[in-house]
Structures are given as structure tokens and as C-alpha cells.
Amino acid sequence: MKRRGFIITGGIVGGGLLVGVGGLTYMNKRIVKYSGLGMGEGESLNAFVRIAADNTVTLAISKTEMGQGVYTALPMLIAEELEVEMDQIRVVHPQPEGPYANLFMAEEKPRAIDGKLTMMQKVFAFIPNIITGGSTSVRDAYDHLRVVGAMAREMLLAAAAKRWGVSTAQCYADTGFVINRDNQEKFSYGELASEAAQQKAPKNPPLKDRSEFRLVGKAINRLDVPEKVNGSAIFGLDVRPDNLKYGVIKHPSQVGGTITSVDNKSEIEGMPGIAGVVQIEEGVVVVGETTWHARQAADRLKVQEDNPVPVDAIKTLTASLSGEPSKIWEDQGNITTVLDESEQIIEASYEVPYLAHACMEPLNCTVLVDGERAECWTGNQSSTFILNGVSEGAGIAKDNIICHTTYLGGGFGRRGETDFVLKAAKVAKEFPGVPIQLVYTREEDMRNDFYRPAVVANLKAGLGKGEVNGWKKKVATQGALAGLLGRNVPMMPMKNEDDPSSTEGLRNLPYKMTAAYTDLTTMDLPMRVGTWRSVGHSQNAFFAESFMDECAHAINRDPYELRREMLADAPRFRAVLDKLAEISNWSQPLAEGQFRGMALHESFGSIVGEVAEISLHGKNIKLERVYCVIDCGRTVNPGIIETQMQSGIVYGLTAALYGAVHVKEGKIVQNNFPNYQMVKMNTMPEIITHIMEVDEYPGGVGEPGTPPIAPALTNAIFAGSGTRIRSLPLSRHGYKFV
Amino acid sequence: MVLKINGKEHQVTADPQMPLLWVLRDLLNMTGTKYGCGVAACGACTVHVDGQPTRSCLYPVSSAEGKEIVTIEGIAGEDLSAVQKAWIDHQVPQCGYCQSGMILAVEALLHENPEPTDEDIDQKITNICRCGTYQRARAAIKTAAKYRMESLETTTDQADQS
Numbered sequence: 001m002k003r004r005g006f007i008i009t010g011g012i013v014g015g016g017l018l019v020g021v022g023g024l025t026y027m028n029k030r031i032v033k034y035s036g037l038g039m040g041e042g043e044s045l046n047a048f049v050r051i052a053a054d055n056t057v058t059l060a061i062s063k064t065e066m067g068q069g070v071y072t073a074l075p076m077l078i079a080e081e082l083e084v085e086m087d088q089i090r091v092v093h094p095q096p097e098g099p100y101a102n103l104f105m106a107e108e109k110p111r112a113i114d115g116k117l118t119m120m121q122k123v124f125a126f127i128p129n130i131i132t133g134g135s136t137s138v139r140d141a142y143d144h145l146r147v148v149g150a151m152a153r154e155m156l157l158a159a160a161a162k163r164w165g166v167s168t169a170q171c172y173a174d175t176g177f178v179i180n181r182d183n184q185e186k187f188s189y190g191e192l193a194s195e196a197a198q199q200k201a202p203k204n205p206p207l208k209d210r211s212e213f214r215l216v217g218k219a220i221n222r223l224d225v226p227e228k229v230n231g232s233a234i235f236g237l238d239v240r241p242d243n244l245k246y247g248v249i250k251h252p253s254q255v256g257g258t259i260t261s262v263d264n265k266s267e268i269e270g271m272p273g274i275a276g277v278v279q280i281e282e283g284v285v286v287v288g289e290t291t292w293h294a295r296q297a298a299d300r301l302k303v304q305e306d307n308p309v310p311v312d313a314i315k316t317l318t319a320s321l322s323g324e325p326s327k328i329w330e331d332q333g334n335i336t337t338v339l340d341e342s343e344q345i346i347e348a349s350y351e352v353p354y355l356a357h358a359c360m361e362p363l364n365c366t367v368l369v370d371g372e373r374a375e376c377w378t379g380n381q382s383s384t385f386i387l388n389g390v391s392e393g394a395g396i397a398k399d400n401i402i403c404h405t406t407y408l409g410g411g412f413g414r415r416g417e418t419d420f421v422l423k424a425a426k427v428a429k430e431f432p433g434v435p436i437q438l439v440y441t442r443e444e445d446m447r448n449d450f451y452r453p454a455v456v457a458n459l460k461a462g463l464g465k466g467e468v469n470g471w472k473k474k475v476a477t478q479g480a481l482a483g484l485l486g487r488n489v490p491m492m493p494m495k496n497e498d499d500p501s502s503t504e505g506l507r508n509l510p511y512k513m514t515a516a517y518t519d520l521t522t523m524d525l526p527m528r529v530g531t532w533r534s535v536g537h538s539q540n541a542f543f544a545e546s547f548m549d550e551c552a553h554a555i556n557r558d559p560y561e562l563r564r565e566m567l568a569d570a571p572r573f574r575a576v577l578d579k580l581a582e583i584s585n586w587s588q589p590l591a592e593g594q595f596r597g598m599a600l601h602e603s604f605g606s607i608v609g610e611v612a613e614i615s616l617h618g619k620n621i622k623l624e625r626v627y628c629v630i631d632c633g634r635t636v637n638p639g640i641i642e643t644q645m646q647s648g649i650v651y652g653l654t655a656a657l658y659g660a661v662h663v664k665e666g667k668i669v670q671n672n673f674p675n676y677q678m679v680k681m682n683t684m685p686e687i688i689t690h691i692m693e694v695d696e697y698p699g700g701v702g703e704p705g706t707p708p709i710a711p712a713l714t715n716a717i718f719a720g721s722g723t724r725i726r727s728l729p730l731s732r733h734g735y736k737f738v
Numbered sequence: 739m740v741l742k743i744n745g746k747e748h749q750v751t752a753d754p755q756m757p758l759l760w761v762l763r764d765l766l767n768m769t770g771t772k773y774g775c776g777v778a779a780c781g782a783c784t785v786h787v788d789g790q791p792t793r794s795c796l797y798p799v800s801s802a803e804g805k806e807i808v809t810i811e812g813i814a815g816e817d818l819s820a821v822q823k824a825w826i827d828h829q830v831p832q833c834g835y836c837q838s839g840m841i842l843a844v845e846a847l848l849h850e851n852p853e854p855t856d857e858d859i860d861q862k863i864t865n866i867c868r869c870g871t872y873q874r875a876r877a878a879i880k881t882a883a884k885y886r887m888e889s890l891e892t893t894t895d896q897a898d899q900s
Binding site for chain 2: 065066067068069221222224225226227228229230231232233234235237238240246272289290291292295358359360361362407408409410411412441442443639643646647648649650651672673674678679680681682684686687
């Protein structure tokens with residue numbers, strides 16, 4: 001408790017180079033400084049590990065838990081080296097401070113195992129870049145958190161050795177105790193914690209070989225499950241600070257609109273249980289004694305609005321494709337020559353609509369503004385952005401704000417935004433001393449999303465005898481990542497044309513061709529777009545893997561055999577594909593009326609192949625089963641990987657079957673589950689997952705399951721009916737799911 | 739009015755039209771029951787009213803007066819229920835937000851139909867789970883059914899012996 005300290009992780013401030021240089025010294029201090037706030041009783045051995053007298057180990061896990069299992073997988077990495085049991089562990093989410101930054105995001109690579117940071121990594125730690133997204137949690141943590149655990153273990157060993165007057169080599173650590181090899185005497189970590197905290201953190205602690213792992217690589221039970229089956233898990237909507245009031249927001253009814261005035265403010269304020277009506281730039285918030293009171297009143301608001309002229313996004317995007325592209329993203333070989341000289345050309349246009357995230361827990365944020373200080377409670381994917389939002393909305397200095405990060409009732413990219421925090425802070429500022437829980441009703445949540453962009457693509461292939469010579473790929477869209485960064489990191493703006501997410505998974509494919517070309521045309525459209533589980537891959541896998549199927553059929557090749565041949569130089573892809581063919585019995589015929597389709601896609605450092613098997617009768621589809629093979633390198637928790645594959649597939653299936661957000665006369669049509677349908681138990685296929693054993697640095701697992709399912713499914717429909725689906729969702733083409 | 743929730747009486751002052759969901763969550767601070775859609779479409783707010791699975795977001799509190807209400811907080815005694823145990827065995831929850839409602843729906847299903855078929859499960863468990871935990875939930879329902887049968891047999895055996 002007392003120790004508010006500094007941790008020197010590995011070589012961060014090592015190297016005299018930086019010492020004495022004012023700005024850099026400040027930078028380095030900020031990178032390592034932490035408060036330990038919220039970590040409870042005990043002694044901190046470093047920013048991540050605090051040990052209490054009763055041997056409870058509190059771990060600061062700076063990635064947020066939204067179902068993807070990081071509150072289990074990341075503690076496993078620390079526990080492996082710290083030599084503690086999972087049931088000793090308590091997980092807390094720390095304040096947004098330097099040591100907790102996601103440094104993988106700086107350069108798409110993990111920090112060096114000796115802790116030396118590159119300049120860009122230092123900048124990300126300085127910010128600090130606390131983000132859970134891009135399927136980076138394990139990729140950021142795999143080496144780093146094992147080092148963190150090992151450093152703490154070495155400090156405990158050193159403390160025990162000092163007590164016994166022996167060398168540390170005489171001692172070993174086991175399940176929360178340090179044991180003297182000579183006489184088997186032992187001290188618990190709890191007994192040693194305060195002395196261990198005085199030890200110098202070792203720079204390069206020894207790490208176990210993989211063969212010695214007792215936790216990592218095993219399907220350990222999740223730490224968060226017990227509280228999620230008895231209702232005690234606290235989500236953002238569940239926080240109940242004293243004197244809490246609830247705010248329900250009404251946004252403008254049209255995309256890009258503004259509420260200019262409220263006609264009946266005094267009438268609303270006179271309703272029972274209503275504490276006030278606050279008009280902010282983004283809408284009008286009614287504050288009441290309960291969510292229900294606030295909602296009843298918000299539904300009765302009469303407002304004046306200023307609305308822009310509506311735009312038809314798909315028409316605009318399609319038209320833009322015939323003009324000059326904004327940027328060429330890939331140009332290998334000579335695509336013009338290759339197309340000219342090919343025996344056969346096929347060309348196809350694809351499109352996908354806007355999609356809402358529809359997290360189960362509607363967006364919400366609770367803020368208390370009290371004098372110069374503020375507190376904030378919310379499930380989020382970036383406490384850095386949250387801090388910005390509270391600071392901006394309430395006008396409070398960041399140093400005077402405490403962020404409480406709860407469980408997330410789903411994230412999928414939506415909770416990486418700050419809109420709900422900014423608005424909550426603006427309202428809370430009007431109620432000093434009173435915590436305000438701002439709630440988006442389901443309707444407001446769905447109609448005020450940052451949507452997966454609508455995208456159109458035109459693909460052209462040059463084909464030879466039994467082979468694919470080249471692909472020319474043209475895409476038009478807005479820019480999901482550019483949208484997110486522009487709103488949340490204004491000092492690092494990204495132009496839409498420079499947004500790598502728009503062509504990710506479409507450019508630089510692993511298939512060997514003589515020429516490949518990808519360009520991007522970007523449009524500014526009124527719909528706000530953002531990152532949606534698997535981002536650009538969510539549509540680009542549909543385009544690329546459907547088109548690969550088109551090519552195979554055009555040259556009378558088996559879709560598996562053709563892919564396999566074109567992956568001669570990509571052994572990890574080929575291994576996944578072969579395993580997929582094996583477990584799905586690809587070469588064996590299916591029962592009468594059943595059909596299958598295949599897709600293979602790399603995203604977030606992992607390769608996933610899926611085969612969808614369906615029964616097809618006219619336009620009635622029954623999803624029989626999905627085979628899924630993933631190569632995500634070394635695994636941390638295969639049980640969680642399997643559930644993430646299931647989860648990603650259901651998310652992608654929901655979009656493929658039903659997902660579409662439409663705008664009619666400027667208004668978003670979809671506003672709740674009855675008109676934005678979900679896959680449920682009765683449409684759920686059986687999913688059979690195989691995880692490859694590959695000794696490579698880990699890849700992500702939260703998103704890579706999503707991209708292949710749409711093309712696997714539509715390729716199965718083609719196999720069964722000869723109908724090529726080039727736009728989603730399937731419900732739009734009259735398909736029904738039984 | 740007086741509400742009987744999880745076997746305990748609660749004095750509540752509320753508009754009779756106020757849905758039970760918000761009485762539980764915002765007046766009694768029993769936050770295990772979740773708000774998901776407000777139109778009885780997702781099932782996150784499922785509770786039992788006199789043993790019937792009820793989507794509490796559209797259920798006026800006045801209708802609950804004098805009835806036995808059971809929420810996730812009261813589904814088990816000191817031990818976990820068979821469904822909760824099976825949920826842990828199969829590691830069903832991901833984000834966890836829909837799980838209270840899902841578990842309450844399953845408890846009601848098994849009470850009415852101790853050995854549900856896949857078709858029964860498809861028909862009766864219509865809760866939305868955005869994380870897609872359906873496959874493990876289905877397996878857990880079958881395990882829970884087994885646990886319940888076993889404990890029923892044990893109880894019958896004990897009754898026979900006495």
C-alpha cells in the first residue's frame with residue numbers, strides 16, 4: 001500500500017545515453033511510473049504484481065476483458081514464471097500509466113525480451129497507449145508478462161536467500177513459496193513480499209523453456225467464469241456509487257444531424273423522478289432517479305433538428321470506382337500485360353453494407369465530477385481514450401481523474417471509441433457531486449454506432465489453362481481505422497487513402513500469381529465508420545475468397561487443389577489448408593442435398609481456414625457444421641482459442657445471414673434486435689476446431705475466426721445451386737435459415 | 739408494495755407500470771439481471787415469476803406483486819445449481835453479459851422438461867448471445883440435465899432408505 005514506486009523493467013532506463021537529458025529523463029520516468037491504485041493490500045514487486053500477507057497475488061492486467069479471455073490468458077503468463085497457482089490470483093485493471101501500454105501496436109512487433117524499447121515503443125509507453133484491440137493482447141504480452149513474472153520471482157528468491165544467508169541458487173520457487181533446497185524450509189510469498197520489494201529488479205531473469213510450462217499451453221479454466229454464472233460480475237451498467245442518477249440520451253434522428261433546441265424542456269423537467277434535462281452538442285440527456293424514469297421522459301422530448309441532405313452510400317461508392325483511385329496499395333508484376341495475355345478474363349463486383357457492433361451491453365459510462373476531481377466507471381477498450389474523454393467533457397485535468405474499468409458486455413471495436421464517455425462527462429459536469437450513469441438505450445446504441453463501413457469492390461482475374469495469372473482488385477470505401485484515429489488520436493491523423501485497413505486481407509495475398517494489383521478509392525460520406533471485429537478483413541476475405549472460388553470454377557479446378565497449388569511458397573498456409581481438407585473430409589462426397597465451401601484467410605498474425613457444410617433446399621439453408629483450423633503459433637490457452645473461433649464464426653455468420661444497417665431518408669432504419677437479427681441457438685451450426693501446433697511467436701485469436709465464414713458459406717451455396725452471392729447479407733437474396 | 743424476491747420480502751415504492759427489470763436494477767441494486775434490448779427480444783433480463791421464465795424488461799412490477807420472483811442472485815442456495823455447475827464445467831461464458839438470462843431460461847426449461855432434445859433446446863432457448871456461446875451452452879444444458887437426474891435419483895434413494 002505504502003509503496004508508490006518505480007519499476008525499471010529490463011533496460012528501459014539502462015544505458016547512460018538517456019541520463020541527464022532533461023526531456024528524455026522525464027519521458028523515461030513517465031514510462032515506468034505507476035500508482036498501484038486499486039490493487040489493494042500488499043507490496044508491489046513491480047507495476048504488475050502485488051503480493052499480500054495472506055499470499056493473495058494481485059495482478060494488474062491492462063488489457064480489458066470483453067469475453068476474449070485476457071483476464072485468464074495474461075495472468076497465466078505471469079503465473080507461469082512467478083510460480084503461483086491460478087486460484088491465488090486476483091485481477092485488477094490498472095490506471096492508464098506508462099508500464100501498462102500496449103507496445104505491440106507501435107510497430108506490429110513485441111518488445112525485445114531484454115526490455116530495451118525502440119523509440120516508437122517509448123513514444124507509445126509515454127502516451128501511454130492503453131488499448132485492447134487488433135487481437136494484440138497475447139502478442140503484446142507473451143514474452144513481456146513472462147519476464148514480469150520472472151523478475152518478481154527472482155526478487156522473492158533473493159529475499160528468501162538473504163533471510164537464510166544462502167545464495168539464490170540454493171532456493172527455488174513453487175506454488176507461492178520459496179523453498180530452501182538444503183533443508184526444505186520455506187517462506188510464503190506473503191511473508192517475503194516486503195523484503196522482496198526492496199530487492200533490485202533483475203535485468204534478464206531466466207525464463208523457462210516451453211517444455212517446462214505447467215500452465216501456458218493448457219486449457220486452464222477462466223478466472224472470470226464463477227462470477228459470470230452467479231450474476232456478481234460488474235459491468236459498466238452495474239456500478240452503483242452512492243447518490244447515482246441515470247441519464248438517457250436522445251441523439252439527432254438523422255445521420256449527421258444536430259438537435260438545435262428542445263421545445264418542452266420544462267414539461268419534461270416537471271415529470272416525476274426527473275432531475276433535469278441537459279442539452280449537449282451531441283444530443284439531449286434526461287437525468288432521472290432510474291433509467292426507466294429517464295427513458296420515459298426522453299421518449300417524450302420534442303426537439304428541433306438541423307439535418308443534412310441524405311446520401312446513398314453504395315451508389316456513391318460504386319460510381320467512384322470508375323474514376324481515378326485515391327491510392328495504389330499493391331502493384332506486383334505487370335497486371336495490364338498479364339490480363340491482356342490471359343486466355344480468359346473473369347470480372348465480378350462485390351458489395352457489403354454498413355454493420356452495427358450491437359454489443360450485448362448497451363453503451364454506457366458513469367462519471368462523477370467533484371470540484372477539481374473526477375471519477376469514471378466504464379467498460380472500455382482504451383483507458384487512454386477514456387481519460388481524454390472525461391478530461392475534455394468535464395474540463396478536469398487528467399492527473400485528477402480516476403478510471404475504473406469494469407467488465408465489458410462485448411466490445412468488438414465499439415468500446416474503443418470515446419463518444420459515450422465524453423457525453424457522460426459533459427452531463428456529469430452539470431451535476432457536481434452526483435455520479436451520472438449515461439445510458440444509450442438499445443435503440444440509441446444501434447442508431448449511433450461507428451459502423452463497419454459499406455464497401456464495394458471490383459475484381460478482375462486473368463486465367464490460363466488450369467491456373468490463375470493475376471488479379472486486379474479495386475476497392476471503394478471510407479476508412480474505418482482513419483475514422484477511429486481521427487476522433488481519438490487527433491495528433492496522429494490518418495487520411496482515408498492511407499488507411500491500411502481498407503485493403504488489408506485483399507492486397508499481398510499468399511497465393512502465388514504473376515501479377516497482383518490493388519487500389520483504393522476513398523469517399524467522405526456522412527455515416528460515421530469505425531473498427532468492427534476483424535476490421536477490413538471482415539469484408540476483404542469475403543471478396544478475395546469468393547473470387548478465388550470463382551476462379552477455380554472458371555478453370556474447372558477443385559477449390560482446395562487450386563489454393564494448395566498456389567500456396568507452394570507459403571508452407572504455414574498450406575499446412576492449415578491441408579489440415580482443413582483432412583478434418584472436413586474434403587475429398588469425400590456429402591449426403592444428398594448437402595454442400596460445402598471453403599475459405600482461408602490470414603489476419604492479426606494468425607491463419608484460419610474454414611469449411612462450411614450446409615443443407616440447401618431452394619432458398620432454405622440449414623447450417624450443418626463448420627470446420628475450423630487455426631495456426632496462431634504458440635498457444636497460451638487452447639480452450640479460450642477454441643471459444644474465440646466459435647465466437648468469431650458466430651459474429652461473422654450473423655453478418656453474413658442478416659447483417660445490414662440501412663439509411664432511409666437520412667434515418668438509420670435498424671434500431672433493435674427484431675430488425676437487426678442475430679444467430680441464435682436454433683441457427684447455430686456445430687463448429688469443429690483444430691488448433692495447429694506451430695512453434696512460432698503467437699498470433700491473435702479474437703478476430704481471425706470471423707473473416708473466412710462468409711465466403712466459406714457463400715461458396716457452399718454456389719456448390720449447391722450455382723448461384724454466386726456477391727453481396728451480403730444472404731437474407732437480402734431471399735435465403736431463409738432453418 | 740411488497741415484492742418477494744429470492745425468498746425475501748422487499749418493500750418497494752414504484753410506479754405500477756415500471757418494468758420489474760428496473761425495479762430490480764435501479765431501485766434494489768440487484769444488478770445480476772441485465773438490460774439488453776428493452777423489447778423482450780434478447781432474454782438478458784430473464785427472471786422467474788412463479789417459476790415461469792419471464793423477460794422482466796416488459797413486465798410491469800404491479801404484475802409481480804404477491805408472486806415468487808427468482809433472479810440469478812437467488813437461483814442457488816449456498817451451493818451452485820446444476821446449471822451453474824455445468825456452465826463452469828463447460829466454461830460457457832465469454833463476456834458474460836447475457837449469461838444470467840440464459841441460465842434462468844435454462845433452469846426453467848429443465849424444470850419443465852428434464853431431458854430436453856436438441857429441438858427442445860432450439861425452441862425454448864431463444865436468448866441472444868453476441869459472443870456466440872451457443873455450442874458450449876447446449877453441451878452444458880445436457881450436462882445440467884444429467885446432474886439434475888442424478889441428484890433426483892440420490893434424493894429418491896435416500897427417501898427409499900428412510
